[in-house]
Amino acid sequence: MNEILFNSILWIVEFLIGAGLLLVLYKIFGKIGLFILIPIYIIYANIAVLQLASIFGLIAGIGNTYSLSYLATDFISEKYGKKLAKQACYLGIAGMVIFTFYTQIMLLYVPSFEDWARPSLQAIFALMPRIALASIIAYTFSSIIDVTIFHKIKDQTGEKKLWLRNNASTMVASIFDTLIFLTIAFYGVFPNYVLLNMGILGYLFKVLNALIDTPFMYYFNKIKPMNE
Secondary structure, eight states, X not given: OOHHHHHXXXXXXXXXXXXXXXXXXXXXXXXXXXXXXXXXHHHHHHHHTTSEEEETTEEEEOOTHHHHHHXXXXXXXXXXXXXXXXXXXXXXXXXXXXXXXXXXXXHHSOOOTTOOSHHHHHHHHTTHHXXXXXXXXXXXXXXXXXXXXXXXXXXXXXXXXXXXXXXXXXXXXXXXXXXXXHHHHHBTTBOHHHHHHHHHHHHHHHHHHHHHHHHHHHHHTTOOOTTO
């Protein structure tokens, strides 16, 4: 199996596992399960985006769990309303801030002579404050846009056309998320042509994720949590 095929299959499997975990934790813990996974997915995605890989023959940052945070907030919007969806967004932001704070505390320690992990940790987490700032600003704007558009469409269509509000809200919000995040996080780090490539491909992958996660939105509605 060649590199591109392996990465492409892994990208799909990663997404399906992530969506599946949302369903499982929602079944077991109810909305609390979704609240737990949202910051985890955001933190993971903001670390994984540092690694570039060839997926479907295109170079892009990995970490497609970021799109799953939109799936989670869209479902919370659908089932529990706008207020709780915004609280879920704020929880994701708080998780990113706290995680970044502790990674910077970690880097303040003077490593011992026997330490072997510091160079790798330094390479990854030295950029975290900038990435976290980019993520917080991008996620704040895009998640509010996502929730707002979702409910605007729902107000017009009622309980019908769940597929429309799920996809339209995510696709529009992802434009702002991609532009803001890449500009703040990586301008001057990567050449401009690489940033442009990452932006276009990153957005296309988010659109693809939105299309793939639509069946999960419908399945969410059929699940009765064990604690509700």
